[in-house]
Amino acid sequence: MTTSQSTYPIGTPGRPWGEAEVAAWQSRQRVQRSYRADVLDAVDALRSRFDVIPYGQLDYPPDSYPLLAIRSRDWREALPCVLVTGGVHGYETSGVHGALQFADRHAADYAGKANLMVVPCVSPWGYERIHRWNMRALDPNRSFRDNSPAQESAALMRLVAPFRDRVLVHVDLHETTDTDESEFRPALAARDGVAYVPGEIPDGFYLVDDSEHPQPAFQQAIIDAVAKVTHIAPADARGEIIGSPVVGPGVIAYALKALGLCAGITDAPYKTTTEVYPDSPRATPEQCNAAQVAAVCAAIDYALQHAR
Template sequence: MTSETYPIGTHGQPWGPAEVAVWQARQSRKRSYAADVLTVIDRLRGRFDVVEYGHLDYAPDRYPLFAIRSRNWNDALPTALITGGVHGYETSGVHGALQFVDLHAASYAGRVNLLVAPCVSPWAYERIHRWNPQALDPNRSFRDNSPALESAALMKLVAPLRGRFVVHVDLHETTDSDESEFRPALAARDGKPYEPGEIPDGFYLVDDSENPQPEFQQAVIAAVAKITHIAPADAKGEIIGSTVVSPGVIRYAFKRLGLCASISGAPYTTTTEVYPDSPRATAEQCNAAQVAAVCAAIDYALARKQ
């Protein structure tokens, strides 16, 4: 599929409200946020504090937004932010965040405060999509006066703690559907030509070009390499069109692009990218890779605070 053959809109013309409405009408619920996410959060309430930091009213549906916090929060300690499901279709980001809390969060008690928002975009989670109902990408919308309710709610949660975060890990995936659906849809939405790309086979990280931390990124890569394979560079020395600066690492300008990983002000930030469609990786490995990335990132940041 290309922007010329995408079934919505007129080639070369950006979408207006009518095209967005047609696109939204084509989306259908494929899985349950309540069953997959909220039930897990409920099981964690006995060990962690859970806060509702907002809700999304997308008639006829209403989605409460929850974050999980360390029970014995201590303002004297540094804070780590973990976010998942900014793109709702990136499954291991959601379940990796929840698995980290369940299996490992308690081991950090007394050393770091944890704030975990496991499913930032529940409407998109249910529809296995990248965008919210307005055909907006939340991970390009973390900016002042954000048009994306998902992004605005998370920024409001995080804002009082800016300057106290030591690390932020934003959990994502790169999937085959990026090329088969989402990038053609993006080109059609914006009235631009679709330029085919190459999906990397393996895990990689996105560092912040405005605050590069190469040793931190490599520490995370080393931990994940024990779980699943790291994506190689393509023939151009790139991953998804960006230069590979070290094994498995590329760089984006987080703040300029309105990315989630820009919101904490932490010195150590990264965006993970798991490849769930690889024949060399299972869903369990993808979740475990996200967990390994979170643990390695927190461990690295805490070691540098001492």
């Protein structure tokens, strides 16, 4: 289903939202699941094996959300650092649960080889409401820059700042869903007062490389690993995925830092954004989580093997 900007229920076509429109949008959002039950309780269950780092708190009255990261207990300055982030877009479920599953089942495999920092849910307000934006109708994944207007993005950048120059690999876990076209892109067009141009949702997993510092062999290693778990998105008739040219099987590229994307917050030589497609009839929720875990493991394994 597609929704044109002229029929989006909030705003006036051609006019960007103001405070009244944002307030009207906020009034439509409803809590649909629990950050505490799904994320905080899962993190608490890992405290016996990892350091749990509070790195901030989101205050969106009347709600408040503690922000937690999972860190290797044997963190050593001499080791390379690995950053895994999930839930930058709160509605992208397998990013959150894939990060937690990786920490639970595979993080121990890298003890003594790398320092791990896993941030499973960057945007808890969006997680609870199954939404892409934060409470201010801002996209955290376009807000990773100095003086960020998004609390979620600013908090993560503060967490990473002390070791950002030592990050070897950063994997940012995302999903592309049917609601990108039925809700989120039409809402974005309405918010910004521009025309909505329908797009095409790819059926399958894909990656986003850094166009400024591409690592095609690294991306291919991840694709090869994930292909054992779920199917890889093909290019469309134009040779594109979500409007970007395919640069390798299941891989497109963005200017990560210039766009304010989470995967661009460090100068890690190896970085990628995963995109799982949970609405495919060919993929189960378990496969989606497993695909995220496979991507993280393959990324770390490649980076450790090829690090200079």
